[in-house]
Amino acid sequence: MFKFLWRKLRLAHLRKKNPLPRMYRELSPDLEVNLTAIRRELGASPDLIIRRITVGSAPATTGALLYIDGLIDQQIVHRDIISPLLNGEKGRKGQDSKGLLEYLVRQVLSVGAVKKEPKFEPVVQALLEGKTVLFLDGQAEALLLATEGWEKRAINEPDAERIILGPHEGFTENIRINTALLRRKITNPGLHFEEMKLGRRTRTTVAIAYLKGIVNEKLVAEVRSRLKRVNIDLVLDANYLNEFISDAPFSIFPTVGFTERPDVTAAKLLEGRVAIFVDGTPVVSTVPVLLVESFQSPDDYNFPYYYATFIRWFRYISFVLAVLAPALFVALGSYHQELIPTPLLITIKSATEGTPFPLVVEMVMMGAVFEIIREAGVRLARPVGQTISIVGALVVGEAAVTAGLVGAPTIIVIAITAIATFVVPDLLGPGIILRLFFTILAGVFGAYGILIGLLFILLHLTSLRSFGVPYLSPLVPLSPGDLKDVLIRAPIWAMRTRPRLIGWSQPERQPFGFGSSGTEEGEEGEAEDGG
Amino acid sequence: MDQGRISAGQLTLLVMSFTIGSWIVLPTGLQSGQNIWLIILFGLGGGMFFACLGLLLYRRFPGKNLFEIHELVFGPVIGKFFSLLYLWFFLQTGGGTLGVFVTMLKSTVFTATPDLALLVPWVIIVIYGCRRGIEVIARSNQPLILATVGLILISILLVLNIFEADNLLPFLDKPFSRIAWDALGVAVFPFGQGVIFMMILPRVNRQQKVAGAVFGGLIGAGLVLMIIQSLAVGVLGKVAEVLVFPTYEFYRIIDIAQVLTRLELIPLLNFLTMGFIKIMLCLYALAFGTAQLFNLRTYRPLAIPIGVLLLVVARRIFPSVSEHMRYFEEVQPYYGLFFCLVLPLITLGTALLRGRARREMAP
Amino acid sequence: MIVLMILIFLLLFLWEAPGLMAQEYWRELAVFTILLIVGLVLSLLLLTGVKLPYIESFWLNLFEKIV
């Protein structure tokens, strides 16, 4: 306790000693002062380009263009800023320096977004964001010219969320492109973005997106206030924020959803959820999130409903298998042999005869080996990774069995589990943890242990909430109307209401059935459902 | 205290789980053999009567739980004494369920494991659930009772080929007094133990639906118990009378094409999950009631020590199953009647006698 | 074994007490502590093999004496 208090005090002290960078200092009318200040702020960075120019001729005003190389679009700067400034201004005379800035903005510069800025700090920030800054001597204001342009990744399909049918585009690292991708999906004035800068040092752009009219305003306010409370040094990925704003930071279950797909995001917004975009990452968080969402794939909505239902059930089964198969095998194999049918028992027994370790140890050991192989396969370059998997899976497994270290059934169970784990990628982490948890419990108490684990997880899940929505809904508490997208994937025309607990402010999506789709509501309903 | 709210539907399911509780594998009154369904029916009637009594009392003091009612009716001192009696009753109910639970596990699956090793993890999750409040208990109950009822319905299909309706005959071959006594036993336990819900009724969000929810739950539980015990007797015949756990045993006989066989985990699962809810509710009522007794602001910290007490009680509840059976045969009907008939009647009578003035005083 | 038991109860106390103290729930703390001590005493009695009466047997005997 005391140690904790002491640490807290020290942190507060440190905060006082290192105040944040000088904010809101005014710019000076003197060009050289400004330039020096900027140089001092950014250090002797070679990528800071200072291009001195002279504007006008009669009273020629000296000025300087500043930008950071690599963050700007060279073409824009040359064509739309430098050349009009240098060429178009030769004939101009008698322009007093007071009106010069205004004049330049209105008649000379042909870039889009231009902003006058009298303060120092925003100027530096703008420079770092890829804007070009124009200082004129004698002006205590700078012009911020939107010239952002840098090398960016093309829009391609996210690796983590592959689908067979449907749109193959994913978000990129650029927040502007991402918001644009979303706008392309939802052409509706109700789509609002709210931007803020988070990360004391990285000043990362974070945007909240929601559909006005469908979203519950309280939810937006809650998201806003939780984001405002985030006091963090750096934001590199959506998860940096997720861990701050999640309802249950200690739970292994994700209470903030994430996706890399614009179509999924659009569908979630249309159900009344809020999305959080973070600049610099293709991952978009959506809240509130439910457990069942992890089992839904965009493909479910791109395939016929009967097939989608069928596949979804396989996903449920796979997850249960991935979590429980080793535990059940351990429980049956070392506690409840009477529950195995006799012929199967004899087969398993003959395969495990002479193995030196208890089944739990075998299972945990082989599970660990598998995790190592998987991790190595992910980290290494792709061709090498594949080799690793083959060597790992085949050679190690085969050798372990022939050497009599582990029984062949163990390898089979681990292999099935391993594959089943990947069917529900959203719950990969929880799945692995739960598997270990259940395996150990089964090793100690057999089926009783598994039951204890299940009850514990059930209690935990029922007490979880994600932004006020019970995590297990619509299963617990049961809302039968919402099971249309949980137990089955109902035909799209039959999914006429949004999830009750999330989209209750505007429950109806579309009239039931194939009716004429002239109305606004009907068109909204066409976006496929992701949640 | 607990701000959680549950819906009437959740209350129904809670009443069902609580009533099914441990009775599902260790039924009393199986001495009446094939007439078990009749006994459950009569018992259900008795249970409904007790519930009526409780609900009448509750209607007089809406929004108040049993302990608050006691204090309103008898004043703080005698009221607290009455509440203390009920605390003991809850403790014995919870401890008894826990005791049966350990006996069951020890005589079927975990013969070598010491009692404590089985009890401690169980009590830990019960405490965990209890501290999360009634809302979480009610919610986690939903899938459990659904699973139980589902499994029992599936069992009907599973035993179709070995079920002999003849085994439910003859009808009423025992003297009626015997059947009435057994029915009284069933009315008191498990149906009468529902008096514990007097602690939970104020937590329901739509008060006008409370009575329907309680009756619905009792009837549902009665049906489930009737089905499962009739199945057991229909499959086992008179052997059911000599078995300690007839429901468990009849699942062991199921053998469908050598694939669906060795299904004894089903009754164990039903029993454990239902018993889990029952013990959790007992602990909740105990912790909540104790907190109320001492005018505390939160009941949560009490879950741990009372959980420990439950554990101790569970180990000293009965020395053997036969003793337990004898207790249920001879004492429990009177003992239970005291708590689900006599005490509520006294309370109701006093409330009626002291009449208006009291009622107006009650906010 | 006795030491272990006391240790476990101490752990239980440590688990709950700081939170209660922080919120200044003194009454709660008192009731909690008393109940915990009762639990500890009973557990120790059980552990040391003192023959506590079985509850249901107790009622049975009482009942038989009355009738």
Added chain:
Amino acid sequence: MADDRRKNRIFRGSLGLLLLSLVLSGGCWDRRELETLAVVTGMGLNYAAQGDGYEVAFQIVRAAQLQSASGGAGGGGELKPVWILRSTGPTVFEAVRNATFQSSRRLFLSHNQVLIISEAVAKGGLLPALEFFVRDHEPRNTQWLLLTPDEPVEILDAAAGLERVSALAIVDLMKQYQLTSKIKPVYLADYIKTRIEKTTANTLPIIRIYETAGKKELLLDGTAILKEDRLVGFLDHKETRGLLWVLGEVRGGVITVDLPGGGKATFEIFDAIPKVKVEFKEGRVQVKIEIKERAGLGAQTTYADLSTPEQFKKLENLQTKAIEDEIRAALAKAKAYKADIFGFGEYLYKHDHRTWQRLQKEWERYFVDAQVEIKIEAMVEELGLVTRPATYRELRK
């Protein structure tokens, strides 16, 4: 505040882990690894040769041997797939435990499939010997009970035709009883269930050994009758089926009749539904048995054309008579042993328990005295794949 709460939770979490590890550290009491088990598939019960008590024989599978069934490995190294063990003790339970003196592995009884009982035990009262199997949690109630006039050990040790483990072979023998319906398989649960009824007598199938080509093989041979837990007599195959007709357990099998003009015909039974009614009238127990049976012509040893409707009538009558014969034979045996194997008393109890209360003390007498009326409705429904034997027939004019 929020920070505080998180901190508190971390503190509690670590305490919780400590507690959990305390609980888990002692774990694994009931664990038994597969490798350490000796899976018993068959057991035999006999009285001990010396002294008072039981001798229990175990058949334990050697799983590895059973799986590596690739022949040709031959040589002396190959062990038999089963290991036979015998032990004695004053009770069956103790005998089972005494087996641990010889077995390095724990005997695991949950997978026991058959219980072979020697005649001596059956004569001396079976339930005391079976008691352990019902009471203990390990053995299941779905073990087959068989009686043998030979030593139970020999049955367990016998070669079992195509199977390598005789117990498993017996299980299969039991399962295909409906091909003949001339054996009455009995589960342990069935035995107990019948035993607890007051008036019904038990039956057990009989298995014995016969030698052919110098090898010992298994043979199912009739049914034993146990009255009040003790062996009193036997039924042969025909009488066994007589019993099964009444109990409604004939699910198949063949029935052969002599044709009037010489030769025989064999029918395949499809199903048979009995309806039994027991009443007490005029001082006698009156039993009415009605059986509806359906069969098809399976084989004939004459050249006659049996496919005409008139012939069918005759065949049906012949069948009726054959079935009645079987039932009468069983009935006669049962009455001779004064053993109510049909459960007439139980029927009376279930449908008229007041009368039964009066009769149950002297049920034996009433049973022997019972008047049984048999009504059989046999139907021949199918011919197989030919209409008549492949003989030349003159065209009808």
